Amino acid sequence: MIQLDFKKGSGLIPAVIQDSSTLQVLMVGYMNEEAFNKTSLEKKVTFFSRSKNRLWTKGETSGNFLYVDTILSDCDNDSILIKVHPAGPVCHTGSTSCFAEETPKGFIYKLEQVINQRIDENSEESYTNKLFKKGINKMAQKVGEEAVELVIESKDDNLNLFKNEAADLLYHLLILLKAKGINLQSIEEVLKERHKL
Numbered sequence: 001m002i003q004l005d006f007k008k009g010s011g012l013i014p015a016v017i018q019d020s021s022t023l024q025v026l027m028v029g030y031m032n033e034e035a036f037n038k039t040s041l042e043k044k045v046t047f048f049s050r051s052k053n054r055l056w057t058k059g060e061t062s063g064n065f066l067y068v069d070t071i072l073s074d075c076d077n078d079s080i081l082i083k084v085h086p087a088g089p090v091c092h093t094g095s096t097s098c099f100a101e102e103t104p105k106g107f108i109y110k111l112e113q114v115i116n117q118r119i120d121e122n123s124e125e126s127y128t129n130k131l132f133k134k135g136i137n138k139m140a141q142k143v144g145e146e147a148v149e150l151v152i153e154s155k156d157d158n159l160n161l162f163k164n165e166a167a168d169l170l171y172h173l174l175i176l177l178k179a180k181g182i183n184l185q186s187i188e189e190v191l192k193e194r195h196k197l
Contacts, residue, residue, distance in 0.1 A: 001072060008078045009155050012048060017090070020069040020083040023108030027098040029058070031080070043068045045082060047194050064088035067084040085113075108170065112184050115174050131175060140178050142172045 004013055012030040019026055029047035031039065039047040043059075045066035049056040059065035066084040073080050090097040095106050118126040131139060146169040153162040178185065 002073045002080070003077060004036065004073060004080065005076070005078045008076075012050075014079045015045070015047065016079070016081045017045060017066060018081060018083050019096075019106070019110075020085055021109040023109075024097055024106060025099055026066070026084070026086060026096070027058075036080075039068060039082070040071065045084060058090075059087060062088065064090065067088070108174075108186060111171070112174050112177075115171075116178055119175075119178055128175060131172075132179060136176075136179055139172070139176045141155075143169065143176050146172050 006013060006187045009030075011032050013036075015029050015031050015036075017026045017029065018024065029045075031046070032048040032049060035046045035048045038055065038057075044057055044059070045068060046055055046057040048054075053156075057065070064081075067087065068082060070083040070085055071080055085095075089096055092098075115128050117123075118128040119132045123129045131142065146165065148167050150162070150165040153165045156162070174184065177187070
């Protein structure tokens with residue numbers, strides 16, 4: 001259980017909100033002890049609004065809740081990092097993040113999440129789910145086909161076609177990883193281990 005020091009900030013601590021999949025910093029808010037306890041219990045981020053002078057659950061009006069994945073305390077126990085799964089845009093402007101710039105580097109993890117969701121929820125109209133249902137041989141065949149198409153495009157000068165084939169290969173590889181019960185992070189760990197050598 002996290003023991004936070006609410007006394008330092010006159011009863012409030014800063015809470016940095018980060019997307020669990022993309023690692024994008026989404027926003028910063030403040031919590032008092034009541035907001036923190038509500039967030040921990042309900043698994044939806046609740047702040048103490050300094051302007052409204054009351055508890056405020058993010059998404060209570062828009063429906064764009066921030067579903068809690070992990071809560072981490074800093075070394076002094078006077079601020080927290082909350083990793084979340086956002087239900088929609090976080091900023092009141094409609095942006096993904098209140099810090100305007102969207103981080104594209106983590107999108108592949110978001111794509112992995114969407115692929116897993118389509119398969120887990122058995123989405124009938126989803127190409128992803130239809131391919132998954134055809135079995136491991138068909139999924140592996142598609143990865144092979146996309147790899148060959150990428151090799152062919154690499155010999156030409158059309159970078160747009162090359163990028164599209166690379167995207168197709170990554171997408172189909174993510175489906176195959178799901179079928180094998182492996183996630184992208186586990187592949188990243190293999191690469192990290194190799195990097196140490």
